[in-house]
Amino acid sequence: MVKIIKIKDLGKDFILKLPTDVPEFRVELGVGAVVTILGVKSGQKVDCVLEERAKLTFLQCYFGEDFEGDVSIKLKGRESVVFSKIIFLGKDINYQSIKFKHQHFGVETKSKLVIRGVLLDKAQGFINGTIRMEPKCLGADGRLEEKILLLSPTARIEAEPNLEIRCHEVMASHAASVERIDEEKLFYLASRGIAGEVAIPLIVEGFLGEALGDLVDQSLKKRMNEIVFKGGVVN
Incomplete structure (x- = not known):
């Protein structure tokens, strides 16, 4: 059964954390x-509908875990706006x-969808934006913007913009864009005394950190840094 959540104009930004025990919203x-x-x-399906002048920011981060997500956002009302990251x-x-x-x-609706990710080891991904x-x-x-960085020859991504x-x-x-690790950048860092085991986490932090910079929940950025700098990226 679909759980319906209705939110009216409260005069301020309302922060919504969806319950984890409901499969569809x-x-x-x-x-x-x-x-x-x-x-x-993971596994939840979400359908959002925006009426006139409604504004939605949708933030999704997941690090070091399996995930499947299906989200649809309908800009129904005039001048409604959504930014998804x-x-x-x-x-x-x-x-x-x-x-x-x-x-x-x-009429005159606006949206921006940004998807940015890093895959290493034998991780695989599928993106349909x-x-x-x-x-x-x-x-x-x-x-629509999709940017993926692959840090391993065995990592795989299928991207469909x-x-x-x-x-x-x-x-x-x-x-x-789907990019692999920039050897020139690694050489540049090595020439300045920054070894690969340090350089690669720095590159990942730069690649994802820019996108994480304005997140409401800063604990997500902390979680990424824990994975990147405590053995999650470089074995």
Whole structure:
């Protein structure tokens, strides 16, 4: 059964942590509501609906664990806005799967979807990020960014950035990249006395740390640093 959560305009940003014992949610943001959702549990499915001028920030971080997530955000009302940020770090034989969609229905709606992750060892990942523009969303603006860093020749990622445009009077863009460790950067750091076992965690921290910088829950950044600097990245 789907659990429905309705949030009205409270005059301030409402921080929502979804219960972990419910498999499926529908979160409805009323007119003018401002909400931050701090992630979902693996296996949960979340459907968010934004009414006029509603604003949603969706933050998802998972480090060193298996994860499967399916999130859909519908910008229904005029001038509704969503910013979603998904950050992950996979190690050992982790499998991490992300399906995330921003769907524009309303006029002059705006969205940005940022997915950034690092995989090492034999970790594998699947990313499906989608911006979809429905037929009457005039003036809508949707942005999608996927950046993945692979730190092992046996790490694997399948990335699918999608733009689905059914209205011509909109702005939409996507950027996707899968990178491996930059040998020139390692050489540069080594020339300054920074060995590989220290350099690689520094590169990971820089790659993910920028995206983590403005998170509401700073414990997530602390968790990443624990994995990166206490043996999680360099064996």
